[in-house]
Amino acid sequence: MEIRVGFEIAYAAVQPTPMVTMLSIHPSRFSDIVGTERITTAPDVPIGFYRDSFGNVCGRLIAPAGGIILRGEALVRDSGLPDPVVPAAQQLPIDQLPDDVLLYLMPSRYCETDKLTDVAWSLFGSTVPGWPRVKAIVDFVHGHLRFGYQHAHHMKSAHDVYAEGAGVCRDFAHLALTFCRCMNIPARYCTGYLGDIGVPRDPAPMDFSGWFQVYLSGQWHTFDARHNVPRIGRILMATGRDAADVALTTSFGRMDLVKFLVISEEVVPA
Structure with a gap:
């Protein structure tokens, strides 16, 4: 198409x-x-x-x-085609990660791993490492947060989002990727176009969208905690540690x- x-x-x-x-x-x-x-x-x-x-x-x-x-x-x-789903994708030991991927395990401006590590391990410590663990994180974030543009604030961090239980697409991505980093899964923030292709049309004015990628089995895989379903027509514009890097x-x-x-x-x- x-x-x-x-x-x-x-x-x-x-x-x-x-x-x-x-x-x-x-x-x-x-x-x-x-x-x-x-x-x-x-x-x-x-x-x-x-x-x-x-x-x-x-x-x-x-x-x-x-x-x-x-x-x-x-x-x-x-x-x-919708976002690929690869259930067998595996989490790599930290000592096997490429040097340039280690950055995406670190805390960043909106993703305070130090504040959420205990929460992450209590929620996801018993999940199967790799794709199933990331899916468990995305499912939790999708269910824990309420979406609404009235909840948007440019200073809101992942820790704030977890406490408030509401946000916009960037907040869903920030919280999910922070939990992934807490679980030693490299994760990076993404922004780009995501139209209403293959889904009912959203009557709200269109905006750029925020999602995230995780590094499993030697490559980056796309996840979207706000929509929590594979989507068609995602067109990437930029990646970074969090939204501060992709203004x-x-x-x-x-x-x-x-x-x-x-x-x-x-x-x-x-």
Whole structure:
């Protein structure tokens, strides 16, 4: 299948303001892009692209006084298959993990393993290591939390989420991946497009989505604690230790968000 994705994000600014954006499709999906991904600005300003330490594509620009509109669009080929389910995937001993994966066992800004390790082991210590353990974690988080945009807060950590029992997709991902790290399973945060493909359409305005990946049997596997079912049409944009590493935009000065529109939809052949 082919999926059309894109966004339009507008900010107001009183004075020229440097920005870093993370709005490109992830390099792991470059070969799936039909033609070229286009990211433009209005007014037109130069964007310099670079890769961050996690391999994500970032853009640097200066928003002019008055503000800026960021627009992106791409057509992406997709298998049309749901997220793979691999029940036999195994948890590797820490001494067998690649050096660059060890980072995803460590605490990070929103994922305080030190505060949740005792809780994690009390909840999941008797589960079978590997895929069954991760599935038990995802099932617990999915059942423990209530989803609602009114529960969103940019400073909320995994420990806060566990205590409050509510959050948005990033909170579901933060709590689940923190529990995984507590159980010595490397886990990283993911952000990207996830349209209503193969599921009933959600009437709420579309947003970018947050999920997570775990490292089992030598590769990364996708899990989604909010939806807790394999989904079709997931298009990765960025990965990191947690949401702090994959901020869509970072401004170095005061800017006010005035428009936020995201699309991700299957292209139906004529």
